[in-house]
Amino acid sequence: MDLSLFTRKSEYEWEIAPHGAMRVPAVIYASEQLIRDMDQKVYEQACNVAQLPGIVKASYAMPDAHWGYGFPIGGVAAFDPDEGGVISAGGVGYDVSCGVRCLHTGLTPDDILPVQKALADNLYRKIPAGVGSTGAIRLSHDEMDAMLTGGARWAVAQGYGTAADLERIEEHGQMQHAKPADVSERAKKRQRDEMGTLGSGNHYLEVQKVAQIHDARIAAAFGLRENDVVVSIHCGSRGLGHQIGTEFLKKMAIAAGGYGIQLPDRELACAPINSDVGQEYLGAMRAAINCALAxxxxxxxxxxxxxxxxxxxxxxxxxxxxSHNTCKVEEHAVDGKPRKLYVHRKGATRAFGPGHPDIPEALRAAGQPVLIGGSMGTASYVLAGTKESETHAFSSACHGAGRAMSRHQAFKTWKGRQVIDELAARGILIKSPSSRGVAEEAPGAYKDVSAVVNAADRAGLARTVARLEPLICIKG
Amino acid sequence: MTAHWEHFPHEADVGVRGIGATPEQAFEQAALAMTAVIADPATITPTQAVAIEAEAPDMELLLVDWLNALVYEMATRKLLFSRFEVHIDGQVLRGRAWGEPADAAKHQPAVEVKGATYTALRVAQNPDGEWVAQCVVDV
Structure with missing residues (x-):
């Protein structure tokens, strides 16, 4: 983008002054290089979000921002219901509550390498991945509603995991105020055989090693040491979330006019938080969050x-x-006063600083873990929320590398077999049902995740804790 | 002019575009373009048909509804489609899609479509008379 469009507030903070129908400024956190390489659409979309009723402080974009649906991917915006604030299905995204989970294994690469192939094969056998894959679980109508109300807490009660897991999940594993009755029968039908499936596209399960510790104190609090092996899982609410996103986008696009909302872009479809459609979406979206957690x-x-x-x-x-696709009610200080706001994060991760009551007690002094996904061949990162982050974008940080190349271009550039062989030569085993899928997800099609993480760290959005590198990747 | 389809680039996802002599043809071709995001349409044998209905207040929302109805049928029936027929009467679309059960070995599907979006959404007649129906699909 053209740097002259911005006022540079600090080395990593770029502001667009309100103009036209903008109610607040737009702010992008990024290095100069990332801003130069960023799509012009991020500028347009960040400015469009700044026009929505009830927006508080500014419309924000993270260092990995790219062209999204109404909101930029990497967009953060908070709304006050008492000032006509809105909720937007596009501001949450089609894959509601898509997110990343990281597991300790207590192992080192020395334990894994002798059985690397057998482990990769077994994970691939156990984890349903790819287009049209189904899980072993079939939920009745009542079980579906119980899952949509209970989230990971429901899953643990069914025997999937332990109560100790729940403390390490946002919302303690269960999003409150979910309303299964606001989820359509079509959305439920789409989810019928998709529980416990990974999905496709950029979703994955990786076995990784901690390649580098950046902050020894926080890493120790998180239980991470160099050469530890961890597992990261990136996926979301599957067909149910996609269907909810699709249905409410249409509902809101048609209803917006009736609420007197002028949409700069149809994809920004939204409804007042205090409206029937707004409340219905909240109930359904929270149920989809539970679906993703389960x-x-x-x-x-x-x-x-x-x-x-x-x-x-x-x-x-x-x-x-x-979870990095959500809208949640949070308390944030605005001009020194605490306010209850509806914070949309579309491709952005919550990053509460040390001491925040919503962080599990064992981690509270260190700050909330922020898990950043990478591509198959590069790295993922663990960051931690900072006190400073509260003064920026409502305690939010980036979520991943973001694509540098279209799927079509990637498919023309690489062959799946070639990508798998090249990564195998580097000690990374890839298992995927689709050779074309692997080519479209080639590591070279993604931006440099390290540059994004470095910018988030330098901007004060979150602090870099550890770098993770893949050993095995199960790709949907 | 022969009805045809193409993809156009979107940073994270894919744009689908159908082109034809009528809006119906453009809608049919846009559906074929969406299939091609998932798998090569030539590998999909049109052995069974599914009836599709969609309704929306304008042609652009109708295109998204049509594509999303197909996404729903693919997801719940585990089918892939390679042949389409569309009739539009005012705000109502009645169509049919022919395909077969998704088979990882036969179709090598690359990615599932989560939904058709309003991004780069356009249904219009070009000055040379041909109809274009397009939008970005989220994968």
């Missing part, structure tokens, strides 16, 4: 089973579970 919990159980058969007595315990 799904990642079941996948965790399957992962434990797969490990136990290859490396007996391994104990997989949860480091943390974050």
């Amino acid at each position: 799904n990642r919990q079941i996948l965790t159980h399957l992962t434990r089973e797969a490990f136990a058969q290859i490396v007996p007595k391994t104990r997989l315990s949860l480091l943390y579970d974050v």
